[in-house]
Amino acid sequence: MKPPRILAFDIFGTVVDWHGSIVREVNALYPQVDGDAFALAWRAGYYPAMARVRSGELGWTRIDELHRIILDGILPQFGLAHLGEAERRHLNRVWHRLDAWPDTVDGLTRLKSRFTICSFSNGNIGLLTNMAKRAGLPWDCILSAEVFRAYKPDPATYLGVAATFDVEPGEIMLVATHQDDLDAARALGLQTAYIERPLEFGAAHVKDVSPDTANTWHARSLVHLAEQLR
Amino acid sequence: MKPPRILAFDIFGTVVDWHGSIVREVNALYPQVDGDAFALAWRAGYYPAMARVRSGELGWTRIDELHRIILDGILPQFGLAHLGEAERRHLNRVWHRLDAWPDTVDGLTRLKSRFTICSFSNGNIGLLTNMAKRAGLPWDCILSAEVFRAYKPDPATYLGVAATFDVEPGEIMLVATHQDDLDAARALGLQTAYIERPLEFGAAHVKDVSPDTANTWHARSLVHLAEQLR
Known part of the structure; x- marks a missing residue:
């Protein structure tokens, strides 16, 4: 691939x-x-x-x-x-004002040296910009459901990213900790990377982070993803 | 103000x-x-x-x-x-693949330390992202006519920036080297900064860069603007 x-x-x-x-x-x-x-x-x-x-x-x-x-x-x-x-x-x-995970800024910075990195969230543009500025997230571009006026998992959002950059869906990789988001992206031809975030819901509600072999990559953190993609 | x-x-x-x-x-x-x-x-x-x-x-x-x-x-x-x-x-x-003016990256970097800085162009998001990555433009956010589905000077674009960040129009400042763009922004309540770019059309067609006192600021370069706003 x-x-x-x-x-x-x-x-x-x-x-x-x-x-x-x-x-x-x-x-x-x-x-x-x-x-x-x-x-x-x-x-x-x-x-x-x-x-x-x-x-x-x-x-x-x-x-x-x-x-x-x-x-x-x-x-x-x-x-x-x-x-x-x-x-x-x-x-x-x-x-x-959400805080980044401890590996986030390092991982994104490494990935940015090889790829165009963009947010792709149902959060609105202003929210994502304020968050990035406060947390030091080094996006090349802030993409949001607001650009496409549709919420994930609407296909218009995933295909919208490909159209924005004038590339094939397979040249986009969705990076997410939610299998349903990755499933929707994969069905449209995007590559997918699952990031383990066992504490997403807090230490009292540890999340199942088992690999799904359907994903292109599976990583413990964004730094781990950067190491695999190196 | x-x-x-x-x-x-x-x-x-x-x-x-x-x-x-x-x-x-x-x-x-x-x-x-x-x-x-x-x-x-x-x-x-x-x-x-x-x-x-x-x-x-x-x-x-x-x-x-x-x-x-x-x-x-x-x-x-x-x-x-x-x-x-x-x-x-x-x-x-x-x-x-357009090259930045020599003062651009320094000026934007200084301004970014005090303000949220975003592109606001009729250029599309992919174009602006590729340009920023190549030229090292440190945007907090890439805004484009594509987000608003309207081209400047449509009021929906200037007011769209304010709505995106949930602020009053007067909390936005348009920075541009085109008086007509600044005029349209000012009419809607935005602050305005004119940047002299006498060579915009090449050395054979030097542009009139006389100040218009209607603008909030007038600067020789983005570094000069950063110095004035310090």
Whole structure:
């Protein structure tokens, strides 16, 4: 198989630690709240919210707004119904302040020397830009569902990356820690690399990171992927 | 006036030297051709081509394709009607290989330490990404007319930058060497910085770079702008 030219990275869970970052921030702001349960509840609303956009029930809506709708919905369960607009707005932007996994910046920097590296996330462009600037993520390009006005796993997103760079789908490699995302990409001809992120959902909910031989590559970290692709 | 948070840069002429780059490449590939006249003829087709998209005569069409339509149209005038598909395709991608002005990388690097810096060009995302990787342009984010599916000076593009970052138009500053682009931005509430590029059209066609006091800033180069904004 020809080596890829473009590496497109899933972000939430693959490049940044959404669970740990939200737990840390919620614990600091609202010590009475179970940060682990809060992070999981917020994230649990993510796929259903995007499904409302995909089905047409909602028009095109950025993830910032979907995160806010979900947040407003879960605050009462956690005794935070009293939060005002400024607090809600600040908390909602925690998704712009997610911390990278420890191997991320080193891994991306190594991969950038050989490939064009881009984000490829359902997160919106502003969110991904603020995150990259804060965490030092050295993207060549920020791609987002917002560019394609469709959410993964809509085929328009994966094929949109290939069209953006005027290459064949097989010259793109999706890098992700979610097998369903990789499955959708592979079905359209993209190469795939699975990254183990056993702690994506926190130490109390260790994720199965068994290899799927259908993927082109399987790596413990982004540094490990860079070593394999060297 | 509040300082801007986001600097959005016009690209062709402002950040990269399209005329000099095309002259150099055409002179190297086709020494019999007048590179200066060739570059000017190609660029002269740019605004009319975008106008065909804006008017609806053409559906959404990337600049790569518009450049190719213009190129195919001018090749006979320069005795290059015989060029085959591979040569035309390679030549058309010269827009991905434009050289930065000598102050560009230093200026952008300094500005990046204080502001979010993004491209904001009618060029398409793939073109801008390839250009940035080759020329070392350290964007925080690549924004393009392609994201907004509208070409500058459509208001949807300037306001789209503000919406992308969820800020007021006045928190964005357009940096450009074209007064008409700056005029359109200013009318919508953006701050503006004019960059002198007297040689944009080549040494034989020196451009008037007189200040317009309507702009927020006027600078000889991107380094000079960084010094003023320090």
